[in-house]
Amino acid sequence: MSSLPLDAPMKPLDPHAIAGDSQAILEFLAEYYRDVDKYPVRAADLEPGRVRKLLPEAAPEHGEPMEHILEDVRRDILPGLTHWQSPRFFAFFPMNASSAGLAGEMLSVGLNVVPFVWAASPAAAELESVVVDWMARLFGLPRRFLFSSGGGGVLQGSTCEAVVCTLAAARDRALGRLGGHEAIARLVVYASDQTHATFQKGARLVGIPPSNFHVIRTSAASGYGLTAEAVRAAVDHDVGLGLVPLYLCATVGTTGLGAVDHVRELGEEALRHGMWMHLDAAYAGSAAICPEFQDYLDGAELADSYLKNVGADDDGAGKAPAAIDYKDWQISMTRRFRAIKLWVILRRYGAAGMRAHIRRHVAAAKWFEQRVAADERFEVVVPRRFSLVCFRLAPRSGLDDDGDDDATNHVNRDLLAAVNASGRAFMTHFVVDGKFVIRLAVGGASTELQHVMEVWDLLQGKAAEVLQHYVKPNGL
Amino acid sequence: MSSLPLDAPMKPLDPHAIAGDSQAILEFLAEYYRDVDKYPVRAADLEPGRVRKLLPEAAPEHGEPMEHILEDVRRDILPGLTHWQSPRFFAFFPMNASSAGLAGEMLSVGLNVVPFVWAASPAAAELESVVVDWMARLFGLPRRFLFSSGGGGVLQGSTCEAVVCTLAAARDRALGRLGGHEAIARLVVYASDQTHATFQKGARLVGIPPSNFHVIRTSAASGYGLTAEAVRAAVDHDVGLGLVPLYLCATVGTTGLGAVDHVRELGEEALRHGMWMHLDAAYAGSAAICPEFQDYLDGAELADSYLKNVGADDDGAGKAPAAIDYKDWQISMTRRFRAIKLWVILRRYGAAGMRAHIRRHVAAAKWFEQRVAADERFEVVVPRRFSLVCFRLAPRSGLDDDGDDDATNHVNRDLLAAVNASGRAFMTHFVVDGKFVIRLAVGGASTELQHVMEVWDLLQGKAAEVLQHYVKPNGL
Known part of the structure; x- marks a missing residue:
């Protein structure tokens, strides 16, 4: 595998190129996982800008063999990484890699279809609705969340994307009811002091006035879970001021402490005020594939968004919509073939x-x-x-x-x-x-x-x- | 590679598992690329729901060998895909896969670091600022766009994400000036009738009233490019009504026809009205790595957002900010190690x-x-x-x-x-x-x-x- 001469046409999908480049990466990764336990977990003693200084200011004019590139990864990049796949990584929340995840991602990127509308790759869109149902069943969610029962869901790229989509849906539903866009200045969203900062970011993105982002205190007495009493007090106060309660974010497994909000209690409270309830289970949700954790999701049917998301086009007959254009269920128009990764795993x-x-x-x-x-x-x-x-x-x-x-x-x-x-x-x-x-x-x-x-x-x-x-x- | 027995612990990063699972995928992809030219490019004659019916309603209880999974991909999934990597795919805009892209993605997913803040993987954050500068140089953009000259940029996941971030930044700048969140109802954004629909979606997401999304007609006379005269007429009319011009989206290479807006002319017009100008070059921007296409970007320095994005924290000394927390430059908190894929390519x-x-x-x-x-x-x-x-x-x-x-x-x-x-x-x-x-x-x-x-x-x-x-x- 030598440097491509200037005049050699680039053959991006040439089988030999794929085999050669991929093999080099697999060998690199085998070595990396063998050694990862030996590296300092956190890139320490690194002054900002040091890695930047090691790298050239401009892209190379001519192509290089993968081995050269990987030598630079070893020398310049690895020492500056925090090793999220180290078995000694206990920070933030760990982000799992796996052999099946890598394989699924290779399949997704290798096929590289873009299922933004159903017709652009029907099997990709349908596989997504299948695996979303699989997850809902594994979580023991009520049947109404299943595509096969008139519900449905989408694989978002991140929590914040889910929050932005659902906030925008709630906002537009409320503005339609209130008549007049100026009413946006009266809409209030509620979080606890344990809610992830991504919710505040999402609320600001969709145009909720920052002063209408109301944070409700929790305490050790409730294990730092949000209580319905506290929500009621905050909402009653705001309604008295002429504000409109819009959206309540409940969390199962907060980022800081792993606290759990009482979903059913909060769902009933939200219903009382005509508020949208969103259930953020970005961390602990996956634990609910184990039945012993499913009690934490009790009341999930009261949530306006959990797996179910904006754009869900229930045909009213209790069956799955036939052809889903997933671009309407997310922020971006384009999308990766995410479903196949989850399916492989x-x-x-x-x-x-x-x-x-x-x-x-x-x-x-x-x-x-x-x-x-x-x-x-x-x-x-x-x-x-x-x-x-x-x-x-x-x-x-x-x-x-x-x-x-x-x-x-x-x-x-x-x-x-x-x-x-x-x-x-x-x-x-x-x-x-x-x-x-x-x-x-x-x-x-x-x-x-x-x-x-x-x-x-x-x-x-x-x-x-x-x-x-x-x-x-x-x-x- | 046999089915995992119930009680065998899952070893997601076991070197043998990685080698086995990846090898199976590489063989599958080699076969796929060998045969892709033989498939109908578009999944034809497929009634909605057919793929869904082929797949089980629930996830399997026990793990299966990768070969079984790939057999199902061949039988159930491939016939339902539209083959975006077929050499005969001329639809939408093609979405390139490549051996280097696959390798870069494997490296990204294999290392699986999450550079949401600088400290969470310094080398990943700094590599991003390096490759963004590489791209700006390849495009021949003015020096002010380079990190090394006080500018900077970020790799967004999609055009829509870039639009949402910059619209929110423009909106908040304007609301700060206008004093009072109710003013959001007076903000107007401008697109041409050739602008991608993603812009309309983004504007709605950030809370611009749908009636304030103003579409300006283009015609064959300007090659379907937006003219400054048309913008001026629209803005003058709106200002007369008490509305506030906020944001103009110029496009180099529209999705429908590949039309080009005159960037300098539009930039000067936007400046005249205190509007933010965004330059969408999602399709044709990459062509600007060839000098013969760089004239189309003339005037890019008048854009408020091109590579440069919200959160750019210029330290005022004309140097790159030392440690960038990229989570503040995008919608989501979390992020993939995108930079290494682009760097490898x-x-x-x-x-x-x-x-x-x-x-x-x-x-x-x-x-x-x-x-x-x-x-x-x-x-x-x-x-x-x-x-x-x-x-x-x-x-x-x-x-x-x-x-x-x-x-x-x-x-x-x-x-x-x-x-x-x-x-x-x-x-x-x-x-x-x-x-x-x-x-x-x-x-x-x-x-x-x-x-x-x-x-x-x-x-x-x-x-x-x-x-x-x-x-x-x-x-x-």
Whole structure:
């Protein structure tokens, strides 16, 4: 595979080129996954702009062999990456890769059809409606969500896209009722203080006045779940001011703490005020393929948007619309053949395989939570529900300043920094009620109990170091 | 590779699983590309719902080998696809796959990092700013668009996402100036009757009243390009009514006809009214890597958004912002590692290879345009600028009803239907000034001059058949 001479025509789909280029990548990835555990999880000590400086200012004039490109990936790119596929990645929420996911994506990109309207690739559009129904069944959702029962859904590219589509639908429904576009200035949307920031971004994008984005406080008493009482108080107050309640975002598994809003209670409250209820289960929704987590979705039939989305064209006969133009169910006109990736994953692993995978991570998180709870230096800040553990060094842990959150926050911040700087784990934090909380988000594709055990050892060692440092000055 | 037993733990990143699953896909794709020319380009004679009926109603309980899954793809999915990678695909605009694109995507999905903020994968964020600068240089854009000169850009997932982001930015800038969210009802956006429908969708999404989406007519006299005079007349009229001009969308290479708006003229007009000008070059922009097409971008520095986008955080010192959080430059919070795909493509083929590829398609379109012009039965409806040819059977072509567009439209509709039904080519149509126009969009990754020659033969044969059918009754 030598550099293409200037005058050689580019043959982008030449079988030899495909075989050669792909093989080079597969070898690279095999090496990467073999070594990923050895890299510092988080790209550390990297001053901004360093990678940029390593790379040329302009594209090359002539083509290069894939091997040259991959040498540069090894030398210039890999050291600057945070390794999301490391088994020691416990930050944000892990984003799973898998052999079936890679295969599905290769199939999607290899076929490279664009099912923006049904006619542009009928099988792609229909496969999407099939896998969306498969997911609804796996989640145990009410039948009305199924295409085969007059419901339906779409695979969005991200949570924010789903929020933007549904907010716009709710907004236009309300404006139609209120008569006159000026009424947009009176529409109010409601979130809890635990709702993901993507909702605020989406509300601003669709033209809801930023001052009409109302955040309702949660507290430890409800496990940081939004309560119907709090929603009612906020809505009643706003209605008294002449505002119009538009949209309530309920969350099953919040990003910061994994908190769960009471879906049925909130759905009934939303109904009372004529509000759209959206159910965001971007994190914890997938856990609901396990029956033991499906209670969290109780009341989902009260949601205006879960899987079901704008543009759903129910033909009224309780059957699936025959030919769906998915471009009308999303922001963009164009779209990838996403359905085949999900289909390959579900076929390759099966429902039982997926459930076992999720349960393995939940069990590992449970193990970790128990260790934290049993160690008097630490405390579990919020009871774990899925595979996210929120904990910290407790105020009582040898510090003289028992109960002072500032000092406790300092020591926890130092602990997290020490763990992340070690390169042997990467975790992120969240602040709730003024408390700096460390998040251990278990869920990496290759994360095993062993890695969680190792991170617990690491934390104990670093905690001892950090506490020693803090206790000494006060102890003198 | 046998079915996973129920109790075998899923090892999603196991090297053997990756090698096995990927290899199966590569063999499938090699076979697919070998055979793609034999399939009917467009999935024909497919009643809606047929593919859906072939597939089970629920996900399988247990995992299956990749070979089983691919057998189902061959049997159930392939016959229902429209083959966008067929060399005989001339519909919409072709969507290129390539060996380097597949490799880049595999690398992106294999590493599976999520560069939503700089710190979440610094090298990924910085690689994006590098390749965006590479593209700006290839397009010959003014230096102010480069990160290295205080500009900057982002790889959006689609045109609509770019439109939504820039519309929201323009809207909020205007509302800030006008003081009061109610003013949103007075904001007007302008498009030509050739602007892509995605703009109308975007404007509606961000809350511009549908009645304030003003479409300005174009005509054959300007090659269906929008003129500054027409914009001025529309804006003056609206300002007289108390409306506020917000945003003008100029297009280089419209979807229907490949028309080009005069960017400099429109930019100066927009400036005069304090409007945001957006430049949509989703189709023809890539041709501007060839210097002979760069004149079409003259005046691009007057655009508020081209590569540059919302959130650009110029530090005022004429240097690139050090650490970019790309989540603030797009709709979604999350994002794929898109930059590495584009980087692999640019490295693998080089600028010279990409230019040659584009010129080969433009030359083939030119060849076709000349044949059409030389055949008295046909006419070129709009002069070709890039690789899209818009033509039809001319009114004079043996029909008694010379000049009657309805009859001419009928015969052209029949011609297109006959060509597409043959399975040997797929083209789409557009209607302009009441004329049904056939579009030959050359640009498929493996489309060669030979395929364009064959489609010309096919068209001539079908035209003879169709004309015979139409002429006969009148000739009796």
